[in-house]
Amino acid sequence: MSNEGEWIKLDNMSCPVKECPGLKIPVNWVCAKDGQSVFVNEYGRIKCAASISCSGIHIANVCEWGWKCSNDKFHKGQYIIADWEGSNFALSEALRFANKTSSKWISQLVLSLGEQFDE
Ligand SMILES: [Zn+2]
Ligand SMILES: [Zn+2]
Numbered sequence: 001m002s003n004e005g006e007w008i009k010l011d012n013m014s015c016p017v018k019e020c021p022g023l024k025i026p027v028n029w030v031c032a033k034d035g036q037s038v039f040v041n042e043y044g045r046i047k048c049a050a051s052i053s054c055s056g057i058h059i060a061n062v063c064e065w066g067w068k069c070s071n072d073k074f075h076k077g078q079y080i081i082a083d084w085e086g087s088n089f090a091l092s093e094a095l096r097f098a099n100k101t102s103s104k105w106i107s108q109l110v111l112s113l114g115e116q117f118d119e
Contacts, residue, residue, distance in 0.1 A: 003055040003115035005041030006046035006105060013094035015069035024031070027069045031058055032079060040091060042105045044112035062087050063116040 014028035031048030047056025066079025
């Protein structure tokens with residue numbers, strides 16, 4: 001997958017797994033495999049990388065990315081793939097107030113997520 005798009009660091013996003021009680025607690029996300037920061041772009045891709053401009057070490061669509069927040073009572077060490085509703089909610093809430101994204105970017109993300117989870 002290419003590095004194109006406008007990437008934004010996933011700071012302060014609540015856990016997108018809908019059933020997770022940690023839903024409302026914002027988390028700074030890092031990659032499970034290497035501890036690198038996690039970024040998202042408007043095409044609904046997630047990457048982990050050393051910095052925003054670096055190409056991803058791990059890169060995947062949101063619909064394939066596993067999430068684990070600090071609520072281990074719920075996750076029990078498991079990385080869980082979020083559904084469309086949870087992903088859409090957590091990402092747009094986190095990014096709408098980040099002041100880094102345009103409304104065009106958010107609209108494109110919502111569109112991309114809709115396509116991903118529709119397949
Ligand atoms: Zn990684
Ligand atoms: Zn969680």
